[in-house]
Amino acid sequence: xxxxxxxxxxxxxxxRARSWRMTVQRRTIAxxxxxxxxxxxxxxxxxxxxxxxxxxxRATVYNTLADLVSMGEVxxxxxxxxxxxxDPNAGTPHHHLVCERCGKIVDVHPEGLAALTLHPEDQGDxxxxxxxxxxxxxxxxxxE
Amino acid sequence: xxxxxxxxxxxxxxxRARSWRMTVQRRTIAxxxxxxxxxxxxxxxxxxxxxxxxxxxRATVYNTLADLVSMGEVxxxxxxxxxxxxDPNAGTPHHHLVCERCGKIVDVHPEGLAALTLHPEDQGDxxxxxxxxxxxxxxxxxxE
DNA sequence: TTGAATGCAAAGTGTTTGCACGTGC
DNA sequence: GCACGTGCAAACACTTTGCATTCAA
Numbered sequence: 001x002x003x004x005x006x007x008x009x010x011x012x013x014x015x016r017a018r019s020w021r022m023t024v025q026r027r028t029i030a031x032x033x034x035x036x037x038x039x040x041x042x043x044x045x046x047x048x049x050x051x052x053x054x055x056x057x058r059a060t061v062y063n064t065l066a067d068l069v070s071m072g073e074v075x076x077x078x079x080x081x082x083x084x085x086x087d088p089n090a091g092t093p094h095h096h097l098v099c100e101r102c103g104k105i106v107d108v109h110p111e112g113l114a115a116l117t118l119h120p121e122d123q124g125d126x127x128x129x130x131x132x133x134x135x136x137x138x139x140x141x142x143x144e
Numbered sequence: 145x146x147x148x149x150x151x152x153x154x155x156x157x158x159x160r161a162r163s164w165r166m167t168v169q170r171r172t173i174a175x176x177x178x179x180x181x182x183x184x185x186x187x188x189x190x191x192x193x194x195x196x197x198x199x200x201x202r203a204t205v206y207n208t209l210a211d212l213v214s215m216g217e218v219x220x221x222x223x224x225x226x227x228x229x230x231d232p233n234a235g236t237p238h239h240h241l242v243c244e245r246c247g248k249i250v251d252v253h254p255e256g257l258a259a260l261t262l263h264p265e266d267q268g269d270x271x272x273x274x275x276x277x278x279x280x281x282x283x284x285x286x287x288e
Numbered sequence: 289t290t291g292a293a294t295g296c297a298a299a300g301t302g303t304t305t306g307c308a309c310g311t312g313c
Numbered sequence: 314g315c316a317c318g319t320g321c322a323a324a325c326a327c328t329t330t331g332c333a334t335t336c337a338a
Contacts, residue, residue, distance in 0.1 A: 021312065023318060042303080057320045062303060064318095078222035083302055097262065097270060108266040112259035118241065118279060122252040125284035126241060134276040135262060140269035165337065167293060186328080201295045206328060208293095227327060 010034055011073060011088060018071070028053050029064045033074065033088035039096075039105040041083040079105055079134055095132065099139035108135065154178055155217060155232060162215070172197050173208045177218065177232035183240075183249040185227040223249055223278055239276065243283035252279065 009017070012030045016022060032040070032048045040048070046061045065086055068074035075087045079096055080103045087107075094107040110133055118128070153161070156174045160166060176184070176192045184192070190205045209230055212218035219231045223240055224247045231251075238251040254277055262272070 021317070023312070025319070055320080059304080059321075060319055066304095076225075081220075097266065097272075099270065100273065106266075108262055110266075111261050111263065112256065115256035115259045116277065117255050118252055119255065122241065122250075122254075125287075126243065126279075126281045127287070128241075128279050128281040129244065130280045132278040132280065133260065134278075135270075135272050136274045136276065137270045137272040143269075143271070165292065167337070169294070199295080203296075203329080204294055210329095 014073060014091075020071075024053055025049070025056050025060050026064055028056065029061060030068075033068075033086065037089070037107050039077060039079075039085040039087050041085055043083065045086065077105070095134065097135040097137070099142050100136050101138055101142040104139050110135070158217060158235075164215075168197055169193070169200050169204045170208055172200065173205060174212075177212070177230065181233070181251050183221060183223075183229040183231050185229055187227065189230065221249070239278065241279040241281070243286055244280050245282055245286040248283050254279070 011034050012027060015026070015030055020026070028049045029045060031052075032045050042058070042061055042065055045065065046056070046058055049056050049061060065074065068088075069076055069086075073088070073090055075090050077085045077087050077096065079085070079098050082103075085105070089107060095110055097106045097108045098104070113131065113133070116131060116133075155178050156171060159170070159174055164170070172193045173189060175196075176189050186202070186205055186209060189209065190200070190202055193200050193205060209218065212232075213220055213230075217232070217234055219234050221229045221231050221240065223229070223242050226247075229249070233251060239254055241250045241252045242248070257275065257277070260275060260277075
């Protein structure tokens with residue numbers, strides 16, 4: 001059987017579907033961001049894109065990442081000290097597990113989210129739109 | 145009746161108890177950080193400290209904040225774009241509620257944390273040490 | 289007295305911007 | 314063709330660092 005609902009396509013295809021003006025640079029960046037479960041810094045995106053398109057500039061990387069973020073195709077995450085990381089897995093809601101020693105970040109899908117609530121006095125008149133959970137610990141390779 | 149257990153004292157007192165070398169600058173910064181439910185940037189700490197001690201320098205503020213963080217008396221948070229914020233409420237475990245429009249951050253104590261777990265396949269061989277929850281929404285003053 | 293904290297200024301990261309040139313649609 | 318994306322370099326925002334001076338213990 002085939003899926004009744006359309007699967008989220010590749011990032012590049014989603015961008016074309018939005019009739020987002022496509023250039024070699026933008027396509028390359030989108031391809032870099034199509035690897036699974038990555039959380040790259042702008043500099044890492046730049047390096048990877050540059051190995052395919054040597055004349056690409058940092059400015060274009062930053063501009064493009066900002067565009068993707070404001071389109072909601074990519075999410076900025078600040079889970080580790082250092083530069084902002086870009087999470088392209090925006091179509092699939094997920095949370096993160098971070099190794100406190102090596103800084104590795106992996107996507108996770110926790111259980112029990114529905115039971116997470118705020119006390120009314122904490123919530124005040126605030127309307128909650130999203131909840132973000134970060135698990136921190138030591139990954140397998142970082143146990144002493 | 146008095147508390148059987150010693151209450152967490154003021155930050156300044158906790159620092160003295162550690163026999164941390166006290167100076168006018170450090171005491172002033174600790175006092176700035178003693179206000180409840182604050183999440184100041186380094187610059188804001190600098191400004192407030194400077195109104196009491198005009199000759200204090202940014203370097204001292206950054207040095208002192210880094211010291212407090214490595215002592216575990218203050219926690220760095222990155223919940224909003226912009227500079228790092230410093231949360232002095234390190235003695236009392238808590239989570240955060242962030243207004244997506246105005247950026248206001250308040251401390252909260254959610255229910256249902258115990259039920260939050262990772263699927264074994266997500267967790268792998270990682271030992272979880274802490275969980276951090278961020279609620280995002282619009283505060284009362286930011287409803288359109 | 290003495291090792292540690294401070295202030296200053298310079299340097300280091302990470303990110304944004306202005307503008308002339310190039311290019312997808 | 315023209316609006317918009319790009320590259321470059323300069324500017325900007327935030328933070329760290331080296332060193333001479335000052336100070337808490």
